[in-house]
Every structure is written in structure tokens, then in C-alpha cells.
Amino acid sequence: MFCFDTSLVRQSRASDPEPFALFGARKKRKNRGTKMTSLRNLALTAALVLGGLTIATGASAQASATQATNSTATIFQPIQLAKNTDLAFGTIVRPLSSAGSVTVAAADGQRTSSGGIALLTGGSHTSPSRATYTVTGEGGQTFNINIPANFSMTRTGGSETILVTLAMSVTNPQTLSGTLGATGTLQFGVGGSIPVSNATQSGAYSGTFNVVVTYN
Secondary structure (H helix, E strand, O other), X not given: OOOOOHHHHHXXXXXXXXXXXXXXXXXXXXXXXXXXXXXXXXXXXXHHHHHHHHHHHHHHHHHOOOOOOOXXXXXXXXXEEEEEEOOEOOEEEOOOOOEEEEEEOOXXXXXXXXOXXXXXXXXXXXXXXXXXXXXXXXXXXXXXXXXXXXEEEEEOOOOOEEEEXXXXXXXXXXXXXXXXXXXXXEEEEEEEEEEEEOOOOOOOEEOOOOOEEEEO
16 A cells, blocks of 8 residues: 655645745736736726727717707788779860870879860860879888880771870889888879870770789
8 A cells, every 4th residue: 555644745845835935926926917917908998998989979979960940931911903093195186287295194193285286174075184003012011013114095996006105103112101010002193195196097095004013
């Protein structure tokens, strides 16, 4: 039977303790080194994660922005035009010779003539008048009035014409009375002039023209 003498081990430990002490110190240093490496790796991982979050947050902030924006609207009531009177030159007696003209003033409707033309009034004769209009729309707003420069009247039962040159009592632009949110109005007149000569054919002449009003 083999017998192991433990006393020799005890004697060896007692006589030479350094090898066991060195082994223990080395093991402790190795453990400390392993722990330090683990801590360094953990710190590096945390730094990378935090850095990635910071970059992602910064990129998100730069790629998106929000701004509140207001919206507004202004509503006008429709602009309307009403005719109060038509343009009428009345009854005219042509001259015996030469030529002249008859004018109805846009401002007040007064009728005048030149070139030996006679003007008849009263009785069954048609009274002269300027055309008058009333504009209705949004208070305080500006608008333009458009009329043709001229138009033709044609003799009833014939083909002869007389050229009418038009004029307004106001100039563009005009402004409706009142303020926004209320109804505003404005009145104006249109007059004109016609040529009449000793060669102008007798008869009744008539024609039409359009007046247009538009918000600015």
C-alpha cells in the first residue's frame, strides 16, 4: 500500500511559503485586471450608446421643424349696378346748312348745341337727360367704371347711323361710401355728344351701350 506523508507537504509549506504567496498575488492581479478590462469595456459601450443617441437626436432636430401659420379671409358682398335714367338727346332740328353737334353733359344732364342746330323742349318732345347709375357694394371699397368710348344709334326703319361719343361724370377709381362690413353706394352719370348736319336723315334713332363696374 502506498502512503503519502502529508508531513512533507506541511514541512514544505512551512519551509518555503513564497511559491504559494506569489500564486495568490498573481491570481488577485489577474482578477483585478479582468475587472478593470470589463469596466473599461462597459464604459466604452455606454459612451458609444450615448453618442449614438445624441447624433440621432441632433439629426432628428435638423430634419424636422414646426411653425404655426395664420389663415385669413375677407368677404365682400357682390357689387351691383342699377340704371336710374337712360341717355336721351331729345328732339333736335337739323341745320339748313353746314353741321354742328349736340351734347348732353355727364355731370348734370344739361343739353347744348352748336352749328345752327335748334333744340326743342316741352310738349310731346322727349326731354333730354344724361344716363345715371347707382353702384352698391361693400362699404369703403374701390372700384372702376368702364364704358365704351363710343357706340352707334341706328335710325328706326332704316340703316342710317349716328355715332355717339360718351363721357363719364367721374374718373377711375371710385370708392363706395361706408366701411367694410356695411353696404356702400355711389352715383354717377354718363353723357355724350352726337354730330348733326343738314344731311342727317330725319327719324328716330336708338342704340345701346354697356356700363361695367368692377372691384379693384
